[in-house]
Amino acid sequence: MASINLENVQKTFGKVIAVDQLNLQIREGEFFTFLGPSGCGKTTTLRMIAGFYYPTKGIVRFGEKDMTRVPPEKRNTGMVFQNYALFPHMTVFENVAFGLKVRKIPSTEIKNRVHDVLEKVRLDTFSNRQVSQLSGGQQQRVALARALVIEPEILLLDEPLSNLDAKLRDEMRTEILRLQRDYHITTIYVTHDQAEALSMSDRIAVFNNGVCHQIGTPFEIYNEPANDFVAQFIGEINFIPFEMDKIKEEKIEVRIIQGNQSLSVKRIPFNDVEFSMDEKLILSIRPESIKLSTQAMEGENVLEGKIESLQFFGSAVEILVKVQDITLKVNLLNPADLSVLKKESMVWLELPADRIRLIPKISGD
Numbered sequence: 001m002a003s004i005n006l007e008n009v010q011k012t013f014g015k016v017i018a019v020d021q022l023n024l025q026i027r028e029g030e031f032f033t034f035l036g037p038s039g040c041g042k043t044t045t046l047r048m049i050a051g052f053y054y055p056t057k058g059i060v061r062f063g064e065k066d067m068t069r070v071p072p073e074k075r076n077t078g079m080v081f082q083n084y085a086l087f088p089h090m091t092v093f094e095n096v097a098f099g100l101k102v103r104k105i106p107s108t109e110i111k112n113r114v115h116d117v118l119e120k121v122r123l124d125t126f127s128n129r130q131v132s133q134l135s136g137g138q139q140q141r142v143a144l145a146r147a148l149v150i151e152p153e154i155l156l157l158d159e160p161l162s163n164l165d166a167k168l169r170d171e172m173r174t175e176i177l178r179l180q181r182d183y184h185i186t187t188i189y190v191t192h193d194q195a196e197a198l199s200m201s202d203r204i205a206v207f208n209n210g211v212c213h214q215i216g217t218p219f220e221i222y223n224e225p226a227n228d229f230v231a232q233f234i235g236e237i238n239f240i241p242f243e244m245d246k247i248k249e250e251k252i253e254v255r256i257i258q259g260n261q262s263l264s265v266k267r268i269p270f271n272d273v274e275f276s277m278d279e280k281l282i283l284s285i286r287p288e289s290i291k292l293s294t295q296a297m298e299g300e301n302v303l304e305g306k307i308e309s310l311q312f313f314g315s316a317v318e319i320l321v322k323v324q325d326i327t328l329k330v331n332l333l334n335p336a337d338l339s340v341l342k343k344e345s346m347v348w349l350e351l352p353a354d355r356i357r358l359i360p361k362i363s364g365d
């Protein structure tokens with residue numbers, strides 16, 4: 001097992017800066033996820049850790065050891081690729097044994113190790129099957145077994161579930177987590193799927209355009225996003241333009257632009273830095289944090305609006321409410337009575353002060 005440290009890492013391809021000024025410390029035994037949209041630099045970063053690319057600038061360390069220019073075969077990392085990269089003409093056994101043969105391990109030891117790892121991924125009865133005769137989920141398990149059999153210090157998984165259907169993806173998530181805990185192996189998982197990242201990871205790094213915007217636990221990233229890009233990438237969110245009114249000890253009072261309604265916001269420092277009055281900020285709240293009532297309400301942070309549309313999803317209802325010129329999304333979990341919620345009817349929304357976040361706005365309008 002090893003920790004991984006990236007120090008000021010940059011990778012360019014011609015004029016394209018694929019990854020820039022990246023500083024990351026991944027702890028021993030951690031399940032760490034790189035999350036971001038297509039082309040944001042996740043795979044490039046993973047490949048620099050595997051040794052398939054060398055950084056243009058910066059240092060890659062495993063523990064204290066400088067690995068920046070060490071070739072892949074000398075790194076003791078196991079990798080699972082998006083398309084599995086299995087040898088289709090070989091059996092399951094031969095695919096998994098391949099890495100051990102290359103390392104000139106004696107054949108009895110190869111047999112034992114392949115047998116053990118196939119048991120772990122629950123494929124022990126498939127040893128003699130050609131991989132071309134396996135289902136997608138089974139091929140995925142072979143790819144995992146092939147990465148794990150060499151007993152790597154670090155496991156690298158590049159969008160390993162993207163070729164599977166939704167149900168199988170759910171099963172394989174649990175399977176991967178079980179294997180990671182069993183082997184207690186430092187793991188980096190690349191995905192653009194926020195639900196996958198939130199549900200599997202110890203910590204997540206959120207990337208966009210080659211830049212890492214935030215590193216934190218799923219809870220921190222969801223509840224205390226570093227900026228509007230992270231907030232909207234990691235889940236649904238309402239953004240509300242506002243003007244700052246005044247700052248009182250614990251609370252900031254703001255006025256919604258286009259409206260005359262006041263909101264107070266608990267003063268929350270983000271990234272351990274207090275924000276300043278001249279920073280470009282935006283007010284944000286998650287749809288499930290808004291309380292909705294069909295009865296008139298008064299009080300702090302109550303907004304009056306009209307239902308614009310309503311969508312029923314079984315476990316939740318998504319309601320769009322027009323408040324003056326702003327549309328707010330509200331998610332209600334399994335309401336007992338839907339008949340009172342009708343299009344065009346008046347509703348009152350309470351935005352609890354401790355669920356509102358003021359966050360830096362980095363993206364354009």
Ligand code: ATP
Pocket residue numbers: 013016017018036037038039040041042043044045192
């Ligand atoms: P995806 O989720 O689509 O795989 P990604 O986040 O993994 O995307 P990267 O593959 O790391 O993104 O690519 C980052 C940027 O670097 C992109 O603009 C991409 O076009 C560019 N890039 C990646 N590899 C190369 C290469 N070998 N040559 C030139 N440009 C590259």
